Amino acid sequence: MAQMTMIQAITDALRTELRRDPTVLVFGEDVGHVGGVFRATEGLQKEFGEERVFDTPLAESGIGGLAVGLGVQGFRPVAEIQFIGFIFEVMDSIVAQAARMRYRSGGRYNSPIVFRTPYGAGVKSPELHSDPLEGLLAQTPGIKVVVPSNPYDAKGLLISAIRDNDPVFFVEHLKLYRSIKGEVPEGEYTIPLGKANVVKEGKDVTIITYGAMVHTSLEAAKLIEQERGVSVEVIDLRTIKPLDMETVIASVQKTNRAIVVQEAQRSAGVAAEVIAQINEKAILHLEAPVLRCAPPDTVIAFPQIEDEWVPNAARIVHTLKQVLDF
Amino acid sequence: MANAAVGKDYSVKLQPVEMLKVLSPEGKIINEDMVPDLTDDQLREIMRRMVFTRAWDKRAVSLQRQGRLGFYAPVSGQEASMIASEFATQKEDFICPGYRDMPQLVWHGYPMYQAFLYSRGHQHGGEIPEGVNVLLPQIIIGAQIVQAAGVAMGFKLKKQKNVVVAYTGDGGSSQGDFYEGLNFAGAFNLPVVFIVQNNQYAISTPRSKQTAAETIAQKAIAAGIRGIQVDGMDALAVYKATHDAVERARNGEGPTLIETVTYRFGPHSMSGDDPSKYRTKDEQGEWENIDPLIRMRKYLESKGLWSEEEENQVMEEAKATVNEQIKKAEQTPKMTIEGLIDSMFEVTPPDLEEQKALYAAAKGDK
Numbered sequence: 001m002a003q004m005t006m007i008q009a010i011t012d013a014l015r016t017e018l019r020r021d022p023t024v025l026v027f028g029e030d031v032g033h034v035g036g037v038f039r040a041t042e043g044l045q046k047e048f049g050e051e052r053v054f055d056t057p058l059a060e061s062g063i064g065g066l067a068v069g070l071g072v073q074g075f076r077p078v079a080e081i082q083f084i085g086f087i088f089e090v091m092d093s094i095v096a097q098a099a100r101m102r103y104r105s106g107g108r109y110n111s112p113i114v115f116r117t118p119y120g121a122g123v124k125s126p127e128l129h130s131d132p133l134e135g136l137l138a139q140t141p142g143i144k145v146v147v148p149s150n151p152y153d154a155k156g157l158l159i160s161a162i163r164d165n166d167p168v169f170f171v172e173h174l175k176l177y178r179s180i181k182g183e184v185p186e187g188e189y190t191i192p193l194g195k196a197n198v199v200k201e202g203k204d205v206t207i208i209t210y211g212a213m214v215h216t217s218l219e220a221a222k223l224i225e226q227e228r229g230v231s232v233e234v235i236d237l238r239t240i241k242p243l244d245m246e247t248v249i250a251s252v253q254k255t256n257r258a259i260v261v262q263e264a265q266r267s268a269g270v271a272a273e274v275i276a277q278i279n280e281k282a283i284l285h286l287e288a289p290v291l292r293c294a295p296p297d298t299v300i301a302f303p304q305i306e307d308e309w310v311p312n313a314a315r316i317v318h319t320l321k322q323v324l325d326f
Numbered sequence: 327m328a329n330a331a332v333g334k335d336y337s338v339k340l341q342p343v344e345m346l347k348v349l350s351p352e353g354k355i356i357n358e359d360m361v362p363d364l365t366d367d368q369l370r371e372i373m374r375r376m377v378f379t380r381a382w383d384k385r386a387v388s389l390q391r392q393g394r395l396g397f398y399a400p401v402s403g404q405e406a407s408m409i410a411s412e413f414a415t416q417k418e419d420f421i422c423p424g425y426r427d428m429p430q431l432v433w434h435g436y437p438m439y440q441a442f443l444y445s446r447g448h449q450h451g452g453e454i455p456e457g458v459n460v461l462l463p464q465i466i467i468g469a470q471i472v473q474a475a476g477v478a479m480g481f482k483l484k485k486q487k488n489v490v491v492a493y494t495g496d497g498g499s500s501q502g503d504f505y506e507g508l509n510f511a512g513a514f515n516l517p518v519v520f521i522v523q524n525n526q527y528a529i530s531t532p533r534s535k536q537t538a539a540e541t542i543a544q545k546a547i548a549a550g551i552r553g554i555q556v557d558g559m560d561a562l563a564v565y566k567a568t569h570d571a572v573e574r575a576r577n578g579e580g581p582t583l584i585e586t587v588t589y590r591f592g593p594h595s596m597s598g599d600d601p602s603k604y605r606t607k608d609e610q611g612e613w614e615n616i617d618p619l620i621r622m623r624k625y626l627e628s629k630g631l632w633s634e635e636e637e638n639q640v641m642e643e644a645k646a647t648v649n650e651q652i653k654k655a656e657q658t659p660k661m662t663i664e665g666l667i668d669s670m671f672e673v674t675p676p677d678l679e680e681q682k683a684l685y686a687a688a689k690g691d692k
Contacts, residue, residue: 025483051483057513062472062506069476072461075483077476092466092503097473103669104462106453110672142670165672194675242675 004184007177009151013158028080064093071111084119085128098167099142120173124303132264138241145241149214151182156191173212196244202233209261210237220316256287266294288326293319348562351616353624362566376405381644390596399426400592406561406618407586414568421460422470422492442655468501478516490518497528508549517575525590530604546583558588559618589613
């Protein structure tokens with residue numbers, strides 16, 4: 001099995017689907033000739049031609065509209081939005097058009113579109129490149145939101161997203177693109193959307209998280225296990241809309257204590273939703289309130305202090321202790 | 327500053343835009359070279375559709391007042407612009423409409439009772455039948471323009487010789503999506519025709535406040551595509567401009583922007599708009615004098631192709647059709663929350679299944 005970075009796994013997923021299905025199209029700003037600003041589409045135009053892998057003019061709303069129109073024509077567009085902050089320019093296409101197409105047309109049309117976009121703190125990118133905006137999309141009816149945490153998942157989830165007949169917002173963490181390598185099988189495999197992954201089993205407390213925070217949470221788990229001799233379970237949600245509450249509830253019923261760790265601002269996000277559902281489904285199993293470890297409700301910190309803004313292992317350990325000592 | 331005054335003027339200049347006209351308001355041919363190639367039957371059919379649409383519009387306005395229709399945007403005054411342009415398309419061509427463009431959809435094959443259901447807020451209204459190549463009426467002004475580029479690229483990739491016709495208004499031409507759509511169409515050389523029905527007002531905002539550009543047609547130039555301004559009260563001119571643009575697009579000769587200069591006789595919509603607040607009776611009267619139906623009627627009468635009797639017959643036919651179609655809409659069973667939930671995704675995910683059950687369980691507690 002090949003060792004790949006997440007960016008290589010993403011390219012591999014795109015190549016696999018471009019080979020398998022002639023209706024798959026890959027486009028966006030700089031994705032064709034140069035292979036994307038992060039080289040996620042490197043070599044794809046050469047292999048599949050300019051009709052299937054191409055550069056667009058610099059206009060995100062145009063890219064979104066193109067994807068919606070191509071979806072109506074039976075294509076499977078994979079549209080890259082160069083950085084997550086630019087989605088505001090294409091919000092209409094994603095939220096008001098693609099996400100509603102099936103509903104508005106009573107199923108006559110659909111939007112089998114993947115909007116791929118990089119995000120995430122930790123690489124000191126300029127403003128509006130790294131904002132954790134996944135919660136905005138998770139609140140949108142009609143769209144699925146996927147956040148992979150490692151190369152193996154990225155490939156399997158992206159293939160599932162491309163094959164899905166409804167729109168998927170696929171968010172790739174900048175810090176994970178090249179910082180970790182993992183084993184990635186050749187060829188086709190899928191990881192179902194809407195299924196979480198228990199990345200570490202434990203019995204005393206559960207950390208529910210996703211994206212780059214999976215790695216920070218594992219680090220925190222190790223620290224507190226050494227310090228306290230407790231056993232921590234870590235769940236990688238993988239898909240934040242729809243949520244796999246079955247896996248979460250099963251874990252909470254076992255550990256009776258939980259925290260949610262997210263890179264996005266504290267309020268009204270994934271953590272709030274996970275906690276609301278634990279409250280609805282497992283309140284009598286809880287020995288302590290479910291707490292959030294998340295940045296404050298500010299605009300994402302400027303690069304100089306972004307590492308302090310995003311939860312780190314020490315802050316996660318602090319939150320775990322509050323739950324364990326309740 | 328001084329240099330700017332005395333130096334050579336390097337600024338980009340635009341040639342004056344000349345409006346394409348074929349028929350005078352009196353129904354006389356004023357531009358022999360540009361008379362479209364239409365048979366007598368086709369000419370009569372365009373007139374029949376315009377008269378039918380006028381009667382349908384009148385009836386729809388009163389149905390709305392009776393509470394039998396929901397949102398309705400009247401179309402009277404724009405019949406030449408709407409109907410003669412759609413008449414230049416083939417059934418396999420694709421229409422991307424704005425919310426006022428119900429006539430083009432219906433004449434392209436979308437059942438009228440579904441247009442009524444859409445207005446009444448029923449999901450089946452949006453369920454375009456197979457084989458009818460139209461998108462749903464677009465509410466977000468301009469979104470249909472960028473989508474039209476995508477639908478057109480689909481035709482091009484499938485090597486299908488079909489064309490997309492997208493409609494918006496003078497207000498729509500101010501949207502960012504309008505420019506993005508035109509630019510994408512030009513950059514990818516797509517088979518699409520953009521029709522801006524310049525009816526002089528975006529709700530209440532006049533055309534003069536919409537843009538400093540002298541015409542909307544000239545906005546094509548910045549995108550590097552063909553642009554043409556046409557008398558939108560003249561069915562023959564609209565047909566000619568659209569037909570030429572559609573056939574060029576079909577032959578891979580690229581997109582065109584058509585500005586049809588027209589007027590809506592009625593309010594923006596039936597939801598409380600009062601045109602007397604932003605335009606004068608005199609102005610309205612001037613436009614009513616150049617009614618597209620009057621000039622086409624005069625032209626056809628001069629050729630012995632139309633009569634009052636025939637016109638009355640078409641109006642009766644329209645009334646009967648509207649009555650039958652509104653009944654069909656009214657008799658369509660009400661939709662359900664469960665059905666709505668199940669229409670969000672191809673396969674309803676577990677969270678929505680759970681919410682469906684929650685809804686059903688709470689139904690009894692009133």
